[in-house]
Each structure stands twice: as structure tokens, then as C-alpha cells.
Amino acid sequence: MSTPQQAQTAQNHLNKVVFFGKELHITLSRHSQVSLPRDGQEDAGLTKDFAQSPLHRFRNPGSHNFQNIYAPSPCLHLSNVPESITEEFLRESFERVGGAITGYRWIPLKGDETELKKDKRMAIIQLGSTEHAVQALVAMHNFQLMDKRYLKVSFAKSQSL
Numbered sequence: 001m002s003t004p005q006q007a008q009t010a011q012n013h014l015n016k017v018v019f020f021g022k023e024l025h026i027t028l029s030r031h032s033q034v035s036l037p038r039d040g041q042e043d044a045g046l047t048k049d050f051a052q053s054p055l056h057r058f059r060n061p062g063s064h065n066f067q068n069i070y071a072p073s074p075c076l077h078l079s080n081v082p083e084s085i086t087e088e089f090l091r092e093s094f095e096r097v098g099g100a101i102t103g104y105r106w107i108p109l110k111g112d113e114t115e116l117k118k119d120k121r122m123a124i125i126q127l128g129s130t131e132h133a134v135q136a137l138v139a140m141h142n143f144q145l146m147d148k149r150y151l152k153v154s155f156a157k158s159q160s161l
Contacts, residue, residue: 006058007028007029008028009069010026011026011027011028012071013069013070013071013072013155014026014072017072017130017131017134018130018131018134019131019134019135019138020135021131034047036049057152057154068154068157069154070154070155070156070157071155072130072133072134072155073130073133073155073156073158073159073160074102074126074127074128074129074130074132074133074159074160075103075124075125075126075127075133075155075156075158075159075160075161076094076124076125076126076127076133076136076137076153076154076155076156077122077123077124077153077154077155077156077157078090078122078123078124078125078151078152078153079120079121079122079151079152079154080120080145080149080150080151080152081120081121081122081123081145081151082120082121082145082146082149083121084146085121085145085146087104087106087123090104090123090125091104091125093140093143094125094127094136094140097135097136097139097140098127098132098133098135098136098139098140099127099128099129099132099135099136100127100128100132101125101126101127102126102127102128102161103124103125103126103160103161104123104124104125104126104161105123105124105161106121106122106123107121107122107123107124109121124156124158124161126160126161133155136153137153137154137155140153141153141154
């Protein structure tokens with residue numbers, strides 16, 4: 001469920017961010033909620049409910065994802081990376097959509113987590129600018145890596161590597 005605090009955080013982080021060469025201007029709606037069209041009612045494709053999507057990061061109340069919301073920066077946090085996916089593959093994929101990669105590092109797993117999470121690796125990738133990172137995040141979040149395995153991309157806590 002969305003809250004006014006989440007909307008305010010989105011506005012604080014995204015207002016005046018440059019996206020595809022244009023500055024975003026984010027304002028809060030004067031409406032406290034949006035009504036979806038009734039079944040069978042035409043909506044011209046303008047509304048869609050993603051609340052129950054399995055790819056929705058904030059679907060589960062109390063999820064640790066709520067604690068990892070950061071402002072746009074050149075660094076992106078990648079997670080849910082299968083062991084078979086290489087750094088080279090990720091670099092090439094991100095360069096196609098976000099420009100030059102200026103840094104990359106795997107996040108080491110903690111000792112006892114190595115066997116449990118070896119197929120859910122994480123990395124930090126740094127692009128040339130915040131604008132390029134925003135474009136890459138939009139293009140690569142939920143990118144299908146394997147059958148039923150999707151890359152999770154978010155802005156990293158650190159501003160640089």
C-alpha cells in the first residue's frame with residue numbers, strides 16, 4: 001500500500017532529475033487516491049494496478065526494500081544476479097542502455113551466506129552520470145536474465161565506487 005510518505009520521498013528524490021535530456025518536475029497530486037476503471041470500462045490504457053505484480057519491490061509490508069530507497073546517483077545496486085551471469089555480460093547490457101561504465105564491483109557474500117545465496121549475487125555498477133544511471137535503471141530493472149529470474153536494479157547508497 002502506498003503512503004503519503006512514500007509519495008513525498010519519491011518527489012524529494014526525483015524532482016529536477018534529468019531523464020532523456022529533460023528535467024523532471026514532480027508534484028504531489030491533489031487527489032488522495034486514484035480510482036481504477038471498473039471491469040469493462042474503457043480507460044485508454046492510462047491506468048494500471050501493479051500492486052499485486054510479483055515484480056513489485058514494495059508489495060510486501062515490512063520488506064527490507066523500504067529501507068533501501070536512495071536518491072538518484074551514478075551508482076546502481078544490482079541484485080538477484082544468478083551465478084551464471086558474468087560481469088562482462090552485465091557491463092555490455094548496461095553500456096547498451098546507459099553509456100560508459102566507469103566502475104564495477106561485486107558485493108561479497110558474508111561467510112555463512114555463501115552457499116545459501118551464491119545464486120543471488122549483488123553488485124554495484126557506476127555509470128558516467130546520474131542521467132545515464134536513471135536511463136539504465138529504467139531499462140534494466142526487471143530485465144529477464146533467465147527463466148523466471150529478473151535483475152533487480154535500484155540506486156545505490158554510495159554516490160561513487
